[in-house]
Amino acid sequence: MSLPEKSVVHGSKARLQDLPSIDKLLRLPAVQTAVHAHGHTLVTTQARAMLDSLRTQAMNGELDIDAVQEEALSSSLAERIERMLSPRMRRVVNLTGTVIHTNLGRAVLPEAAVRHLVAMMEGPNNLEYDLDTGSRGDRDSIVEGLLCEITGAQAATVVNNNAAAVLLSIAALAGGREVIVSRGELVEIGGAFRMPDVMASAGARMVEVGTTNRTHLADYERAITAQTAMLMKVHTSNYAIEGFTSAVPESQLAGLARERRLVLNSDLGSGSLIDLGKYGLPKEPTPQEKLADGCGVVTFSGDKLLGGPQAGLIVGEREFIQKIRKFPMKRALRLSKLPLAALEATLTLYLQPELLTRDLPTLRWLTRPLAQIEAIAQDLLEPLHTVLSPRYAVALASMSSQVGSGSLPVDRLPSVGLAIAPVLPGKRGIGSALETLLAALRSLPQPIIGRITDDKLYLDCRCLDNVRVVTVQLDRLKELLA
Numbered sequence: 001m002s003l004p005e006k007s008v009v010h011g012s013k014a015r016l017q018d019l020p021s022i023d024k025l026l027r028l029p030a031v032q033t034a035v036h037a038h039g040h041t042l043v044t045t046q047a048r049a050m051l052d053s054l055r056t057q058a059m060n061g062e063l064d065i066d067a068v069q070e071e072a073l074s075s076s077l078a079e080r081i082e083r084m085l086s087p088r089m090r091r092v093v094n095l096t097g098t099v100i101h102t103n104l105g106r107a108v109l110p111e112a113a114v115r116h117l118v119a120m121m122e123g124p125n126n127l128e129y130d131l132d133t134g135s136r137g138d139r140d141s142i143v144e145g146l147l148c149e150i151t152g153a154q155a156a157t158v159v160n161n162n163a164a165a166v167l168l169s170i171a172a173l174a175g176g177r178e179v180i181v182s183r184g185e186l187v188e189i190g191g192a193f194r195m196p197d198v199m200a201s202a203g204a205r206m207v208e209v210g211t212t213n214r215t216h217l218a219d220y221e222r223a224i225t226a227q228t229a230m231l232m233k234v235h236t237s238n239y240a241i242e243g244f245t246s247a248v249p250e251s252q253l254a255g256l257a258r259e260r261r262l263v264l265n266s267d268l269g270s271g272s273l274i275d276l277g278k279y280g281l282p283k284e285p286t287p288q289e290k291l292a293d294g295c296g297v298v299t300f301s302g303d304k305l306l307g308g309p310q311a312g313l314i315v316g317e318r319e320f321i322q323k324i325r326k327f328p329m330k331r332a333l334r335l336s337k338l339p340l341a342a343l344e345a346t347l348t349l350y351l352q353p354e355l356l357t358r359d360l361p362t363l364r365w366l367t368r369p370l371a372q373i374e375a376i377a378q379d380l381l382e383p384l385h386t387v388l389s390p391r392y393a394v395a396l397a398s399m400s401s402q403v404g405s406g407s408l409p410v411d412r413l414p415s416v417g418l419a420i421a422p423v424l425p426g427k428r429g430i431g432s433a434l435e436t437l438l439a440a441l442r443s444l445p446q447p448i449i450g451r452i453t454d455d456k457l458y459l460d461c462r463c464l465d466n467v468r469v470v471t472v473q474l475d476r477l478k479e480l481l482a
Contacts, residue, residue: 014063019054020073022047030074038081046080093448093469097415097460098404099365104449106303106310106404108361109342113308116345117338127337140325142340146347150273151287153298153315157325158343159333162301163193165312166267169297170202170230172327173263173320177229179204182215184247185234195234204230214246220253224260231257233266233295235285254294263297263320266290271300271313273350279357279367281413287315296320302339305403307362308346309339365463366403366413374416377461380470381418387474391481392437393421401462417460430455440480444473 025031025047035043050073057063066072094104109117130137140157147156159165170179179199186208188194199206207228209219220231231253250266257264272284284305287298297320302311312333314324324330335343349359356363377396385394397419400412422433434457441448446469450459464470 012065013061014054014058014065014068016055016058018065018068019051019058020068022051025051025073025077028070028074030071031077034078034081038085042081042084043077046084047077050077050080091446093446094463095417095448095450095459095461097399097401097417097451097458097462099401099463100304100362100404102404107307109309110307110346110349110360112349112359113342113345117341120337120341125337125341127340139334139337139340143344143347146344146351147313147315150347150350151298151315152291153287153321154318155321156313156315157321157330158302158314158335158340159312159330160335160339161303161310162267162269162271162299162312163198164333165299165314166195167198167202168312168327168329168333169265169299169314169320169324170199170204170232171329172324173265173297174229175203177204178207178225178227179230179232179265180207180209180220180223180228181232181234182210182219182247183208184210184212184215184245185232185236187234187236213244215248216246217248217252217256220248220256224256224262228260228262230263230265233264235266235268235270250290250293250295257296258294264295265297265299266295268298268300270304271302272305274353274356274363276305276366279363281366287313291315297324302343302346305362306346307360309342311335311339311343368462370414370416373461376464376467377416377418377459379467380459380461380464383467383471383474384418384420387478388420388437388481390423391433393423395419395421397458399458399460401460413462415460415462417458417462420457420459421455427455436481440477443480444476446473448473 022044026035026044031043031047054063054067057067067076092104094101096104098104100106126137127142128137128139129135130141143158144156147153147158159168181195181199186195196206205227207223209215209223233250233253250264253264256262268285268287268290270284272286273288275283275286277283287300290298295316297314297316299312299314300306302308302313306313314321346360349356352359357367358364374396381394381396388394395418397417399415399417399419401415402412420437422430422437424430424433434452434455437457438450438452441450448459448470450457452458
């Protein structure tokens with residue numbers, strides 16, 4: 001093999017002719033081992049890409065001769081293969097203080113949902129097969145009974161997220177006609193997906209009534225025409241208007257909707273199925289309450305306060321749900337077997353509400369006692385101080401958590417965590433020192449995500465169940481910071 005001799009002077013630059021051909025590289029013993037482990041296609045593709053990169057470096061006079069030795073080539077190729085096979089989606093440690101963090105996957109599934117999901121994925125299941133009759137079934141039936149039992153609805157259906165639930169309900173029940181909505185409720189759901197855009201996409205004509213801060217029942221009454229099909233209420237879960245405000249509750253709109261034979265559709269967004277006030281949290285409206293108020297259709301999310309997988313849940317009167325279920329768009333928005341399995345198991349937990357703070361991670365973290373959070377932070381203080389000292393100072397600190405994902409946006413939850421500050425003689429260099437630490441934490445086998453405020457890195461311990469997921473990685477953190 002014509003690879004460079006081992007006796008070459010270290011530090012000298014490699015030439016193009018020092019690079020092996022792809023065939024010779026693939027015959028190296030270590031590379032042959034990789035071929036047996038990963039297959040010829042992947043190893044060859046990565047070997048070509050590596051040689052192309054080395055060739056460019058050699059042409060620019062930037063390639064050290066050491067990099068083209070047999071051991072170095074084999075090692076570099078192994079690293080490329082490992083990077084290619086490593087999952088892009090990884091589990092992280094959420095120490096941001098945001099319980100339902102959109103960028104970190106929103107709600108964490110309860111253990112029961114994970115077990116059920118895995119069991120259903122490991123083999124065939126009755127997704128659309130009726131075990132009682134032996135005939136074709138309806139996938140909605142997997143969760144419809146649970147949703148009706150929990151909310152008191154006559155019927156229910158599910159789609160892949162709440163934006164889809166809103167879109168589908170409007171398209172099926174008001175497509176080509178008018179939908180009346182208060183100007184104060186024209187929210188942006190997220191990702192620039194705004195309520196006016198949803199209306200247009202659903203083929204409905206939006207009619208705005210009232211003003212940004214005040215809307216009255218008479219505003220709705222005056223706007224109704226022969227073309228009106230729906231009165232729309234949107235819970236402004238991702239912002240709040242304070243001061244001189246007025247809005248018409250569903251309980252008042254329901255009578256108007258019945259009188260004029262219109263659909264009253266209420267979008268709750270965050271989707272709490274329980275009274276959070278019982279746990280000392282700010283009150284959020286529930287589907288049960290809106291149905292009791294007389295709403296014909298209520299939509300809400302599965303992966304926010306409900307604590308389950310991404311899903312859009314639609315509950316309400318049987319007549320309306322049937323129309324939604326039969327609308328052609330429903331098939332394009334339906335849930336697959338993975339989120340359906342997780343949703344079923346999550347909803348089942350609500351049949352035992354006394355156990356929710358134990359079994360549902362979202363509610364457990366939202367209701368976690370301050371003393372418990374402080375004890376977790378205290379357990380983490382000394383191990384982190386040992387690793388980060390003397391470059392960084394670590395101290396116990398009071399902080400504020402938030403619910404997240406647009407739920408209860410102005411409310412904060414008292415919490416405790418660790419505040420980490422660079423030890424420097426002045427302000428200069430604080431930003432780069434914090435970025436260095438953040439990058440190291442993100443590079444851990446299970447990345448740790450915190451937040452920077454006031455020239456400090458804050459690690460909020462509200463969502464940390466076991467300090468070991470942090471402490472077991474501290475030796476690696478020390479290496480990354482060395």
